[in-house]
Amino acid sequence: MISIRDLHKYFGALHVLKGIDLDVQKGEVLSVIGASGSGKSTLLYCINGLEKIQDGAVTVDGTDVHAKGTDINKLRQKLGMVFQQWNSFPHLTALENVALAPRIVKGKSKAEAREIAAKQLQHVGLGEKLDVYPSALSGGQQQRLAIARALAMEPEYMLFDEATSALDPELVGEVLDTMRLLADEGMTMICVTHEMGFARDVSDRVAFFHQGVMEEIGPPAQIFGDARSEHTRKFLANVR
């Protein structure tokens, strides 16, 4: 379980997250929506310790992410993350991209790591592209490569930071399909997204962020059909 208590995050004088309380249960798919700059992405960065926090706490399965003694590198193996920019390692083939972390972080043998990588690439539909360099892949394929790379560490949670925002419209579908596949397999997911269709159809709950505050959280039907907050209704009216 990911558990967030009274989380405050500042960038200098800018108060980006203003006291977030949120629990995400094992197996749940949570979509986080809201305007740019509302703190959604920062929330994900605070969950896996890529950003420091100023107050409050984030715990993952009981481990305090921001505590001094926490082995953050070990904890991050539980928390796969996919970014807006796919950040494929350009000097490695698709297979090597995925095999790198299992090999050097988990200490798997080269053969084992390659086996894991091949399996995960097949999983995301890139079984034909094992020995291709990222430069020869489309954006959608590179994003699926990034998903496979995260999955190869056998994470228990997946964090998606606007995974489709940088893609050409015709490539969005294949990435969303892959994310749906993971959701169907029971992966616990927090998806910061602008894809309202995905949020409505795939999530168990949807959270709406507005200016660093979690205004509202609930089942998709409630958020999309009967939002309590004025801000939520306004936002949804504008994106649709």
Add this chain to the structure above:
Amino acid sequence: MEPTLKFFSGFAPNDLWFMGEAALRTLWISVLSISLGTVLGTLFGWMLYEGRRAATLTLAPVLDVFRSVPLIIQLVLFYNFAPIVGLNLDPFASGTVILTVYTAALVANVARGGIEAVGAPMRRAARSLGLSYWQDLRHVVLPIGGRAVFPSWVGVALGVMKDSALVSVLGYVELLKASQILITRTQEPFLILALAGAFYFALSYPVSRYATHLENRWAQ
């Protein structure tokens, strides 16, 4: 027969051998200085990148001095002043020290550029997979940044190899010093300087060809 005193004698095949040996010395001092300087410079570049303010205030000005003062002045000053502080270095050692520091000063900025070229998002992605800071540096930043600045580094390396000719002022018999000795004896400056130039070219050209080959391979 009346004995004649001969001051000068023509260029002999043996002299080519003499120049070849000197070229090997040029190669040796260059390879040594460039290797040490690259390691040191990469370390400095990393400090400039990570240390930010502290390094900008302390290390950067020192490196600027070594990059800005002509190498020949650094060599002569170091060679003549090192004994005062108890360092009795021969011309080779003095030359190596100064060439190394000079290379390091140039490589520092190249290396910092390389780290910057990788970019924060790429490094966050690597760290999000569980790579430690050092694993990220070794397996992501080094190969990606290294490739990005490889052409600049080759430029520095070839430059330093040619600049190693300046160590001749300390009396180290590398290619240029050997040429001067031969010119004095044979009085054939054109021939000998042309030969020396050919030797330098023979040392540089394979390096630049190999570098181009690597760049092409990486570009795929």
